[in-house]
Amino acid sequence: MWADILFWVFAAAVIVLALAVITFKNPVNSAMALVADLFFVAALFVLVDAHFLAVIQILLYAGAVMVLFLFVIMLINQGPDELGRARRTFAKAVALILLFPLALVVLRVVENVSKGGGFLKVPSDYGTIEAVGRLVFGQYLLPFEVASVLLLAAIIGAVAIAKRRLW
Amino acid sequence: MTVTINDVVVILPFLVASGGALLIILLDSFSAPRTPRRFLGGFTIFFLAVAALSAYIVPLRTESAFHGMVMMDGLARFLSVVVMLSAGFATLLAMDRLPEQGSARGEFYALLLFSAAGASLLASAADLVMVFLGLETLSIPAYAMAAALRRDVRSTEAGFKYFVLGAFATGFFLMGTALVYSSVGSTALGRLAAASASGWTEKPLLCMGAVMLLVGLAFKAAVVPFHMWAPDVYDGSPTPATAYFATGIKAAAFAALLRVVILSLPGMRAEEINGNEIGWHYIFWGLAAATMAVSSLTALVQKDVKRILAYSSVAHVGYLLIGLLAGKPGGAAVLFYLLVYTFMTVGAFAVVAYLENSKGGTKLSDYAGIAKRHPYAAAAMAVFLFSLAGIPPTGGFFAKFYLFKAAVQGGLINLTVLGVLFSVVSAYYYLRIVVAMYMEQGENQAVIDISPSAAVVTAICLCLLFTIIIGLYPTPYLSVAQASASMLP
Amino acid sequence: MLSYEAILLLIVLGIAISVVFVLISKFLGPKNPNARKKSVYECGAEPQGSARKRFPVKFYMIALLFLLFDIEAVFLYPWAKLFRELGFLGFVEMGIFMLVLIVGLIYAWRKGALEWE
Numbered sequence: 132m133w134a135d136i137l138f139w140v141f142a143a144a145v146i147v148l149a150l151a152v153i154t155f156k157n158p159v160n161s162a163m164a165l166v167a168d169l170f171f172v173a174a175l176f177v178l179v180d181a182h183f184l185a186v187i188q189i190l191l192y193a194g195a196v197m198v199l200f201l202f203v204i205m206l207i208n209q210g211p212d213e214l215g216r217a218r219r220t221f222a223k224a225v226a227l228i229l230l231f232p233l234a235l236v237v238l239r240v241v242e243n244v245s246k247g248g249g250f251l252k253v254p255s256d257y258g259t260i261e262a263v264g265r266l267v268f269g270q271y272l273l274p275f276e277v278a279s280v281l282l283l284a285a286i287i288g289a290v291a292i293a294k295r296r297l298w
Numbered sequence: 299m300t301v302t303i304n305d306v307v308v309i310l311p312f313l314v315a316s317g318g319a320l321l322i323i324l325l326d327s328f329s330a331p332r333t334p335r336r337f338l339g340g341f342t343i344f345f346l347a348v349a350a351l352s353a354y355i356v357p358l359r360t361e362s363a364f365h366g367m368v369m370m371d372g373l374a375r376f377l378s379v380v381v382m383l384s385a386g387f388a389t390l391l392a393m394d395r396l397p398e399q400g401s402a403r404g405e406f407y408a409l410l411l412f413s414a415a416g417a418s419l420l421a422s423a424a425d426l427v428m429v430f431l432g433l434e435t436l437s438i439p440a441y442a443m444a445a446a447l448r449r450d451v452r453s454t455e456a457g458f459k460y461f462v463l464g465a466f467a468t469g470f471f472l473m474g475t476a477l478v479y480s481s482v483g484s485t486a487l488g489r490l491a492a493a494s495a496s497g498w499t500e501k502p503l504l505c506m507g508a509v510m511l512l513v514g515l516a517f518k519a520a521v522v523p524f525h526m527w528a529p530d531v532y533d534g535s536p537t538p539a540t541a542y543f544a545t546g547i548k549a550a551a552f553a554a555l556l557r558v559v560i561l562s563l564p565g566m567r568a569e570e571i572n573g574n575e576i577g578w579h580y581i582f583w584g585l586a587a588a589t590m591a592v593s594s595l596t597a598l599v600q601k602d603v604k605r606i607l608a609y610s611s612v613a614h615v616g617y618l619l620i621g622l623l624a625g626k627p628g629g630a631a632v633l634f635y636l637l638v639y640t641f642m643t644v645g646a647f648a649v650v651a652y653l654e655n656s657k658g659g660t661k662l663s664d665y666a667g668i669a670k671r672h673p674y675a676a677a678a679m680a681v682f683l684f685s686l687a688g689i690p691p692t693g694g695f696f697a698k699f700y701l702f703k704a705a706v707q708g709g710l711i712n713l714t715v716l717g718v719l720f721s722v723v724s725a726y727y728y729l730r731i732v733v734a735m736y737m738e739q740g741e742n743q744a745v746i747d748i749s750p751s752a753a754v755v756t757a758i759c760l761c762l763l764f765t766i767i768i769g770l771y772p773t774p775y776l777s778v779a780q781a782s783a784s785m786l787p
Numbered sequence: 788m789l790s791y792e793a794i795l796l797l798i799v800l801g802i803a804i805s806v807v808f809v810l811i812s813k814f815l816g817p818k819n820p821n822a823r824k825k826s827v828y829e830c831g832a833e834p835q836g837s838a839r840k841r842f843p844v845k846f847y848m849i850a851l852l853f854l855l856f857d858i859e860a861v862f863l864y865p866w867a868k869l870f871r872e873l874g875f876l877g878f879v880e881m882g883i884f885m886l887v888l889i890v891g892l893i894y895a896w897r898k899g900a901l902e903w904e
Contacts, residue, residue, distance in 0.1 A: 177791065187861055195854040202850050205842040240502040264865030268877050272301065273309070273364035275862070276880070277419065277431045279887040280316045282855050284412040284435060286891035287323060288442030289855075290900045291402035291409070292457065293848040297448065297898065300876070320890050327897035 138178055144171040158204045162197060169193040181258025305363040308370045308422065310352040311378045315415035318345025319408045326404030335403040339393035339753070342407040343386050346414060350382035353418070360785070362424040366486050372782035374422035376633050377553040380640055381421070384546030385414040387644040387757050391538035391651045394751035401536075402446045409439035409446075410542065417550035421557075426475045426485040426511075429554055433471065433518065436550050437464050440543060444535040456534030463517065463527040471514025477507030487562040495565035499576070508566060511558055512578065519551035521619065522589040525612045529600075532608035537654060540604065541647035544611040545640040552618060552636060556629065556786070560622060564787045582623050586713055589616030590720040597727045604660045606727055607646055610686055613724055614639055620717055621701045624708035629786035631701040634779035638685075638697040638768055645761030646682040649675050652754045665731060667740030676735045678758050683728040685765050688721050693768030700776065845903065852895060859888050 148168035155161040173188035256262050267275050291297065306313070322338050322345075329335070353375045362369040388410060396403050416435025423429040441464060445457025479485050481503035482493040498504055513524065520528040532540045559578055568577035590613055597609035614635075621632035650660060652675050658664050669676035685694030698721060705714045768775055866873070866881050873880070895901055 183865060186864070190861060191854070191857060195850070195857045199847070199850045199854055202842060202847045206844060206847055208841045236506070240506055243502045260865045260868050264869040265872075267862070267865060268869065268873050268880055270365040271367075271427065272880060273367045274427050274431050276883055276887075277312075277428075277435065278862075279859070279884040280412065280415065281431060281435045281438065282858060283320075283323075283887050283891045284409065284416075284439045286852065286855050286888075286895060287405050287408055287412075288438055289848060289851045290895055290898060291405040291442050292445050292448070292454075293844050293851070294898060294900050295845065297402060297405075320887065323890055323894050327894045 134178055138175070141171045141174045141178065144168075145175065159201065162200045162204060165200070166193050166197050169197070176258070179258065180255060183260045183263040184258055186260075301364070304359075307356050308359070308363040308368050309419065310356050311349040311382070311418040312415045312422075314345055314349040314352050315382075315411050315418060318342065318349070319411035319415065321345075322404065322408045322411065326408065329404070335396075335407075336393050338404050338407045339389050342389045342411055345411060346382045346386045346389065349414070349418065350379045350386075353378040353382070362488075366488070367425050367428050368419065368422045369424045370422055371785055373553065373556060373633075373785070374418075376779065376782035377421040377549050377636070378418040380549045380633075380636055381414050381417040381546045384542055384549065384640050384644060385410050387640075387648065387761065388538045388542035388546070390753040390757040391541055391648055392536070393753040394655055395536055395538050395651055395754075396446065401448055402442070406443060406446050406538075409443050413437075413439040413443070413542070414546065417546060417553070420550050421553040423554075423557060424487050426478065426487065426490070426558070429487075429558060430468075430471060430475060432550070433514075433554065434468060436547060437468070437518070440464075440539070440547060443539040443542070444531055446539060447536050450534075452534035453536060456531045459527050460531045460535075467514045467517030467524070469514075470510045470517070474507045474510030474512075474514060477503050477510060479507075481507060487557060490562045491564065494563045498566050499569060499571055505566075508563055508578070509581075512581065515551060515554050515558060516585065519548060519555060519615055520612050521585050521615055522592040522612065525589070525593065525615075528612055529596075529605050529608040532611070533602060533604045533660075537604070537647055537651040540608075541644045541651075544607070544647065545643050548611065548615065549636045549640065552622075552632060555622060556632070560629065560786060579623060582619055583710075583713060586616050586619035586623070587716055589613070589619060590716060591616075594720040594723040594727075597724070600727070601662050602660055603650060603662060603665055603731055604647075606662075606731065607643070607650070610724065610728070611643060613720065614643075614686075616720070617698065617701055617717055620705045620710060620713050623710055623713070624701075624704040626783060626786045627704035627780075628701070628708055629783035630776070630780040631697075631704040633783055634772075634776050635697040635701050637775060637779065638693040638765070641761045641764040641768070642682045642685040642692070642694050645758060645765060646679060646686065648754055648757040648761060649679040649682065652751070652758060655751055655754060662731065662734050664740075665734045666738035668735045670740075675758070678762050679735065680732050681762060681765060683732055685769070687725040687728040689725070691766075691769045693765045693772065696769060696772040696776075700772075848900060852900065855891070856888070859885070 145168055148164050148171065151164040152161045152168060155164060169188055169192045173185040173193070176182075176185035176188060254262075318341065322341055325341070326335065326338060353370075356370050356375070358372060358375065359370055368374075389407060392406055392410070396406055402409075413436050416432050416437075416439070420429060420432025420436055423432050441457055441461040443457075444460045445454050447453035475485060478490060481501050482490055484490070493501075494504060494508070517524040517527075532544060535543065563578065566577055568575060568579040570576075593609045593612035593616065597606050597613065600606045600609060618632050618635060621628040621635060624631070653665075653668065653672065654660065656672065658668075668679075681692065685692035688694045688698040690696075698717075702714050702717055705717070862884065863881070866877065869877065
């Protein structure tokens with residue numbers, strides 16, 4: 132019962148905040164709305180006992196990734212006059228028209244899924260830290276180790292691009 | 299959950315390449331700041347060679363390793379070697395193109411090795427998670443390589459565009475993976491094949507997921523209409539990086555397309571529902587036609603040699619897509635084509651790099667009268683361009699010949715006709731470069747020749763050699779490709 | 788569904804306390820605004836120019852490096868939780884992961900990416 136109510140509250144918050152992200156004029160406001168949005172997504176993960184993802188959502192996304200977003204926004208630092216322009220009504224109209232068939236497809240999918248053509252059942256401890264850990268250090272060991280190589284490549288790429296004096 | 303030696307040997311090419319990258323990073327970090335970094339290029343080629351060799355030493359196995367994550371079959375082996383070749387040539391070009399202080403010199407080699415390692419992993423992936431990680435390990439270093447000339451605005455722009463659109467494509471791929479997982483309950487490609495074998499039209503999540511996977515991979519392979527980044531990125535990036543993007547990354551993207559679509563979704567090929575024919579066969583059909591048409595026609599009006607070659611590489615993606623539709627002989631033809639394409643495209647970019655080293659521009663007008671100043675480079679360029687156009691007796695002719703033959707056998711008559719038609723169109727823009735080099739008078743007749751750089755010359759000669767040898771005697775290479783494609787449906 | 792009443796209570800209490808404090812200071816605190824007080828606070832100095840300046844790229848690089856090592860740290864979490872269960876093999880698995888990333892740290896350090904230039 133409680134879980135259902137909380138789900139609808141959190142889900143509504145996620146959607147409202149996501150809309151806020153794309154409608155705010157000021158990118159800093161959008162970023163802040165995204166932070167709040169990610170908190171509610173984390174809450175949704177908690178509702179399905181996916182604790183690890185909830186923690187990641189807050190630590191990595193709401194924390195570190197959003198800091199990076201803000202730095203990039205401040206780095207580019209578009210003034211209000213640059214942000215005020217670019218009302219491409221025509222482009223928006225075309226986008227809306229193109230969105231329509233996609234929305235139909237998504238609606239069909241949702242309809243079909245809610246009729247039971249749907250998602251799989253997973254065990255109740257599916258997303259807990261222990262369960263995720265067993266998967267990461269067991270079945271998904273190779274992806275885990277490859278991720279370290281990927282992160283290293285990202286570190287080198289970031290330094291190679293952004294370091295002011297590189298030798 | 300133990301790891302055996304049998305598991306480890308399957309990822310040997312990945313281990314060698316990424317281990318080499320680690321070593322190069324350490325060497326670069328501990329070398330004196332202002333010393334040259336050419337010696338790192340030598341190390342890079344060594345590690346790439348060992349990685350390619352290790353792919354051949356590892357015994358082929360059909361069962362997968364690391365709990366169904368990777369496998370070393372003919373496809374993985376063949377495309378790993380193609381990627382290592384491409385990366386090796388890119389290293390040769392980089393040794394002469396990146397001497398400048400301030401550009402990412404040491405890092406470039408490490409990033410190239412990381413990218414090649416990721417591509418080899420992608421080629422041997424047996425699980426969507428591995429495909430994703432391979433794609434990312436392949437792409438993230440590539441974004442940085444595109445921006446390696448840090449003081450050049452166009453190089454930075456190339457890196458930025460590549461990154462933004464590449465990240466967008468990755469998002470599509472991840473979303474597709476999630477949707478497929480929510481329908482199938484597994485990310486293993488084998489399970490995906492089983493689940494999509496029948497009744498897939500009743501599984502909307504699977505269908506949406508499959509389409510998103512396709513979009514993500516089409517971005518990486520620069521298929522029209524997901525190709526918009528390619529000309530800008532290929533044009534702005536340092537030429538060694540461009541050579542690698544146009545060949546190595548393309549080979550890896552086709553590895554992913556073969557693994558994820560051809561091998562894992564054979565059931566979703568074509569089906570008739572309520573009189574509508576649906577399935578990826580029709581999607582690919584349209585993509586192949588659009589890719590050939592748009593790229594060939596756009597290339598006609600380009601005024602920069604690098605951009606012409608960029609659109610040419612998109613056009614070749616169109617031909618390769620035809621091969622994907624043509625079943626087993628088509629798969630073999632695709633592999634053979636990718637090998638030949640690597641030699642001729644890298645060769646063409648190597649000549650571009652050679653002329654850039656001689657302080658020349660890349661505009662078509664800069665190539666006017668090149669034949670007088672650089673007769674050998676011009677001749678080599680002409681051979682590569684003839685090969686790209688598919689004129690006998692070059693390797694490119696046989697590559698196209700086998701591809702179209704397989705397509706006709708597979709009943710793709712209309713696509714084959716389109717392919718031949720646009721090959722003729724492509725001959726026009728390739729010949730424009732040849733005409734500029736041989737027939738036109740250059741305005742700038744002052745010869746600013748520097749001493750020919752050994753590494754680039756080596757790359758040109760090797761590519762020339764293989765383009766001609768494969769043209770004269772294609773059988774052994776073709777039979778290797780056929781053996782490597784034997785598991786395709 | 789495990790029980791999260793305690794967390795919910797914590798969130799509610801946390802919000803309530805901060806709201807109450809803000810309201811208390813709003814209604815009880817004395818207010819004597821003047822021009823100097825209402826100006827932007829800049830460590831007591833006169834505010835100069837707009838605060839909307841371009842941030843140097845070094846902020847971004849530090850943040851990106853932080854993010855990458857943060858991701859590494861997140862993986863330590865389930866590993867620590869399962870440390871006994873995974874045993875020596877788990878130790879080796881994490882060791883390889885850490886070693887690869889330590890190479891990144893060495894690189895960033897040697898190249899001076901961590902210095903504030």
